[in-house]
Amino acid sequence: MTSFTNICIVWFTVCVGLCADPDVTVSKPVGSTAVLPCTLSPLPSETPFIIWHNKNGFVFEREGEESYQGEGYEGRVDVPVEELRKGNCSLVLRDLRLNDAGVYTSYQIEGHTKRSASAMTKSNLINSVELEVTIPVKGTNEKSLSETLGSSGDAITTHPHLKILVLSLLSCLLFNLLS
Template sequence: MKTATKRHWVLISLHCFLVGSLVDSSSPSSRLLSVTSRVGNRAVLPCSWKQRLQSTPSTCHVQWATPADTVFEMNGEDRWEAEEFQGRVEVSEEKLWSGNCSLIISDVQFEDSGRYESFMVVDGGTATKTTKTKIFIQSVKLSVFDHKSLQSRGPGEDLVLDLYTRHSVRVVFQDRNSSAWSVLWSREDEDGERLQRHPVNEQLTMRKLKSSDEGIYKVLDQHGLAVSTVQLSVEESSIALKRQQLLEKQTATGLPADAVKSSCSALLLFSALITSFQTVHLL
């Protein structure tokens, strides 16, 4: 009898725990939000303190932190940023008073990936003693990805490589017939006859493409990670244009690369058949 009673109470306790967990996870502020960004872009980590505070605080004191350290803190005109985020993080002071405490990260880097938590620091304590209380607002997971593209150009045309971020330091190249990588450009390099860096934008232009320029281009950051990967095909202008249109369609529809290559091959075969038919007809 005692064993049955004990088992009954265990089941009740387990039920209460599960119900409490479901109620807690249903709260908007308790859910872990997910945000994705491409390296070099801007990411917005959402936050709304009105869901957690019952009244408007006398001062809007917001803090963002990772599990390891504080990232950003703002209390009126006083602001603080972690060294690795210097000049790249902000919370809109104008929107903060209306409840929006979202953190804006500019020029996102791979090492920015991870979990962030936001807090509002409010006055607490008693009438004779004032203390500061930190109230948890929101958890956000940031994931950062690289850029990938397939491009096609005709001989003599230019290729514009986006560097995406000031932290891109090198471009390497792999010829279509080789497995070796060679350094094509470094940030300290001066402009050459064919490679020129844009004076303002993070872009690198390769002039007057040749068939030997066909291959894979990787833009690397200071840690050797690929900011972007570009697979380039150099073909006759009319074919290159049609191929580029197919590649853009692949990017938009998510078709596999093999399907695009088959479409390009079919297009070339069809063009050859039409040319042969016209030649026979003229004879």
């Protein structure tokens, strides 16, 4: 295998890794309410079992009428059951705090019943949403926490658009085939 082929393989791995980035970004100021979008398709026949996580762990769970809120989210998060029955699994997060910023991931749990709690279940990834919590900066518009930190000299990582990465990979593979 040529070194050029190895480079293409590494580049492909980078592209696949970046595909795991959040599907959407929501930006809201401290103290406000954010709705992290989530839609089930196809529409479920029964009220689905939904779980939301972030890098710190469990955020919210709804199974029918019952719901559970993660530590630090008590009284601030919900997926309204009436909306969930319509296929809307969006997480409502109230009274935003700076430490709420991050990537939130939603899952639908299948194969779980209260009688078979120990039985194997299947979790289906629905989507990921990045939440940016903004803070007001005196004399300017709101800035995100990352923008504020970046202005102090800390590094901020941004990813190129996925289409550019895919086109780069295709160019790499085409060049390898022609050589």
